Amino acid sequence: MSEPVRCLSVRQPYAWAICAGVKDVENRGWTTKYRGRIAIHAGLYDGDIVEIYREVPELHDLPEVFTFGQIIGFADLVDVVQYSDDLADNPWAGGPYCWLLENAQLLKEPVPSRGRQSLYRLPEEVSRQLEQAEIAPLTEGDREWCEILHEAASGDFDEEEAFEDE
Template sequence: MKALTIRQPWADAIAHGSKRTENRSWPAPSKHLGSRILIHAAANKDRTRRPSHEYPRVLTNNIGIWPDTRSVILAIATLTECHFDSACCQPWGMDGYYHWELANVIALPHPVPAKGALGFWTPTADVLNAVTTQQTGVTW
């Protein structure tokens, strides 16, 4: 299983909110489409391209502020589709980027510490074990 590192607050918006489109400057490799992936929160937060009107929706949910944990696996998702921006995937899709569509997102009850990497990366056996033990009954 592969992991994808995403900066905060976007990783939380996927794990705990309604964000189901990840914006990337490159297309998702076709071999990963339809696969379950791990959502990893980067060590650093995103400091770019966040309009001020996005803050309330991104940083809060119906129970308050999201945890903003860093350098952890937060969730599991299925990467279902990838297409270049065509004025779609609102409100999360950004103009001029590839939209990676996610489905079946399951937030982990206990985030798993892990060091991330650019692009897709392979977690260690210990990290995968810590994730899978939390997800009994989930199809991988």
């Protein structure tokens, strides 16, 4: 029997941004000694998405990529560092602890699972499901939407620039 998969619950749209390979830092108020592959659970809270839609109504046409209350992908937790000036150019870094992520993957089909606080071990049954799960290829359009969402969430969104090709 293999080791249970570790999992981290993250709010949308940030969970999707991590799994799409765009968000490479997750900010936490605590650290961990664990390094390795983690599952990314999209939490149930939808307030961040609602706020983005309120600010930018055009984003209501987003593809149905945001699922809640499910594991949507994986990333490798390669390090945890305290926020410093070295991270100032990374728009995702805010600290106090910056979890550095690499090798993100989005699942083709999300796996239902309850979220929890902290970095937690998944039940054996869910870990087995994840071992069989298929990875979804990302399109360039997926990455563009992720960048637009980040800009909207951070207040740097330029509506004319984002939709100039439409």
